[in-house]
Amino acid sequence: DAGITQSPRHKVTETGTPVTLRCHQTENHRYMYWYRQDPGHGLRLIHYSYGVKDTDKGEVSDGYSVSRSKTEDFLLTLESATSSQTSVYFCAISDRDRGYGYTFGSGTRLTVV
């Protein structure tokens, strides 16, 4: 399996503070994705990357930014966290070995209080 790790696994933060979530992969995959999971909404795409310094928006990108300075790292930043951003965040890579399905990280549960 492709190695993909997310950090932190859990985080509680206050409204208005910046937060950065990290995704790290060890398999040199080109495509990486950030999703958020909310009850009744399934998983929704926030941002994705198709290479170093190449990123684009997904369907729920407002309030989020991303960066990819190295192939292995994809960072998701909440510039000023709001309670509506309380969610579970998943990083994923597109894995040809899985028929172009995703391999997911273990997720980050973020609570904004």
Add this chain to the structure above:
Amino acid sequence: AQTVTQSQPEMSVQEAETVTLSCTYDTSESDYYLFWYKQPPSRQMILVIRQEAYKQQNATENRFSVNFQKAAKSFSLKISDSQLGDAAMYFCAYRSSTNFGNEKLTFGTGTRLTIIP
């Protein structure tokens, strides 16, 4: 834009019985991939099964099989001989094959499956 619909928010099944989870999707494309993912309480997303739209044969993985009806845009998951470890949230997902360099998945809202001992 493609949409994926899972109309059953929750389902339950007796252990050792068979259960079918429904998924429909909307697309104008002729070639694409469909997936079922399982999310147990551990939160990990696990690929269960995948189907290429150009293949008429339904995919099977051990106790898991799909009923792929391309004309009806339906992709249901059948779990045979249900086990306690099958209890999870199940997500249906769609991926276009035309945007080869942009392999985004669109997910349904999920079905929570409970196994009754």
